[in-house]
Amino acid sequence: MTVPTRKPMLRALSGERLERPPFWLMRQAGRYLPEYRELRAKAGGFLDLCFNPALACEVTLQPIRRYGMDAAILFSDILVVPHGLGQKVAFKEGEGPVLDPIRSADDMAMLSLDGFHGRVEAVYETVERIKASLPPETALIGFAGSPWTVATYMAEGGGSKEYVSVKRWAYGDPQSFARLIDLLVEATIAYLDRQVQAGAEILQLFDSWAGVLPEPAFRRWVIEPTQRIVAALKQRHPHVPIIGFPRGAGALYRDYAAESGVNAISLDTAVPVDWAATELQSSLPVQGNLDPILLVAGGAVLDAEIERILAGFAAGPHIFNLGHGVTQTTPPENVEALARRLRA
Numbered sequence: 001m002t003v004p005t006r007k008p009m010l011r012a013l014s015g016e017r018l019e020r021p022p023f024w025l026m027r028q029a030g031r032y033l034p035e036y037r038e039l040r041a042k043a044g045g046f047l048d049l050c051f052n053p054a055l056a057c058e059v060t061l062q063p064i065r066r067y068g069m070d071a072a073i074l075f076s077d078i079l080v081v082p083h084g085l086g087q088k089v090a091f092k093e094g095e096g097p098v099l100d101p102i103r104s105a106d107d108m109a110m111l112s113l114d115g116f117h118g119r120v121e122a123v124y125e126t127v128e129r130i131k132a133s134l135p136p137e138t139a140l141i142g143f144a145g146s147p148w149t150v151a152t153y154m155a156e157g158g159g160s161k162e163y164v165s166v167k168r169w170a171y172g173d174p175q176s177f178a179r180l181i182d183l184l185v186e187a188t189i190a191y192l193d194r195q196v197q198a199g200a201e202i203l204q205l206f207d208s209w210a211g212v213l214p215e216p217a218f219r220r221w222v223i224e225p226t227q228r229i230v231a232a233l234k235q236r237h238p239h240v241p242i243i244g245f246p247r248g249a250g251a252l253y254r255d256y257a258a259e260s261g262v263n264a265i266s267l268d269t270a271v272p273v274d275w276a277a278t279e280l281q282s283s284l285p286v287q288g289n290l291d292p293i294l295l296v297a298g299g300a301v302l303d304a305e306i307e308r309i310l311a312g313f314a315a316g317p318h319i320f321n322l323g324h325g326v327t328q329t330t331p332p333e334n335v336e337a338l339a340r341r342l343r344a
């Protein structure tokens with residue numbers, strides 16, 4: 001009888017240092033791929049694509065076929081959760097997401113957990129389909145946004161530069177803002193629980209705007225809600241590793257890593273490799289952190305940065321990734337060059 005070998009992603013996440021670190025890329029499916037743009041044009045709106053299991057599965061698999069990443073990430077979006085709670089969410093061409101803003105406890109009347117699963121059910125079917133189609137060595141990552149980051153979109157009504165609306169609410173009326181965060185904690189637990197039941201083997205929490213908060217607010221709105229989500233999921237699924245991505249957390253990466261309960265930590269581009277190897281990788285696996293714009297630039301500078309990151313994290317468990325998502329103008333051949341190096 002042959003002993004089944006575990007998938008490289010799961011080995012790295014359980015703390016194993018691998019000679020060839022596994023890799024995947026945030027936003028590995030998307031507009032830089034011609035086959036995505038072609039399919040996207042046929043799908044209608046972006047949310048229609050997210051809620052079409054056959055097409056969302058196909059988009060998830062596109063980068064895997066081209067580049068053989070060690071993990072596929074469910075094709076969906078963090079704003080599926082506000083949609084599931086009843087907020088109006090739209091993606092406007094060239095504008096990004098637009099939501100009917102929620103800025104007070106009164107506005108929260110439009111949100112409800114009742115009917116949540118029904119409104120996002122298609123995502124669970126997508127997970128099942130991906131799971132059934134992946135090569136045996138490829139792991140499937142489910143995900144959600146973290147409550148703070150999702151709340152920024154919900155309160156601002158879209159992307160933001162200064163976060164005035166969400167911060168005014170969080171600072172000015174923390175008790176009512178906590179109700180929004182609590183609702184998001186509950187929805188995120190239920191949502192990720194169902195993704196695992198459908199076949200997700202790893203979960204990632206995206207806290208893209210963690211880095212805009214001062215320390216006390218970071219503790220209250222980033223670390224604390226993450227702890228609650230991680231603890232609840234660990235209780236239900238003790239063997240499913242959770243990767244946290246508190247983008248921009250700076251020196252607070254250390255406390256997030258030590259206190260949130262996540263199994264592994266995703267590093268943004270600005271985190272120094274040597275610092276992270278000493279301060280973080282000594283206690284948990286790290287993921288990251290190539291600048292996505294190096295994938296636009298390509299050439300010798302890309303090659304040199306890949307080597308620097310591989311060497312810097314070579315002493316412990318490492319998952320090679322970017323410090324943020326693949327950007328739209330990335331030439332696919334640069335991703336091919338990266339994949340060739342990392343598969344070697």
Ligand SMILES: Cc1c2[nH]c(c1CCC(=O)O)Cc1[nH]c(c(CCC(=O)O)c1C)Cc1[nH]c(c(CCC(=O)O)c1C)Cc1[nH]c(c(C)c1CCC(=O)O)C2
Pocket residue numbers: 025026027028029030031040046073074075076077078079091095096097143145159206208325
């Ligand atoms: C903040 C955030 C969002 N969505 C996400 C985050 C967290 C990560 C990050 O910081 O980038 C997460 C996300 N969004 C998408 C995925 C799919 C899986 C993957 O390949 O990583 C994931 C994991 C697809 C997407 N999500 C979006 C697209 C582009 C939509 C299109 O095809 O028109 C894709 C492929 C749209 C989106 N979605 C969001 C914005 C701000 C935008 C508009 C900006 C943009 O267009 O890049 C919110």
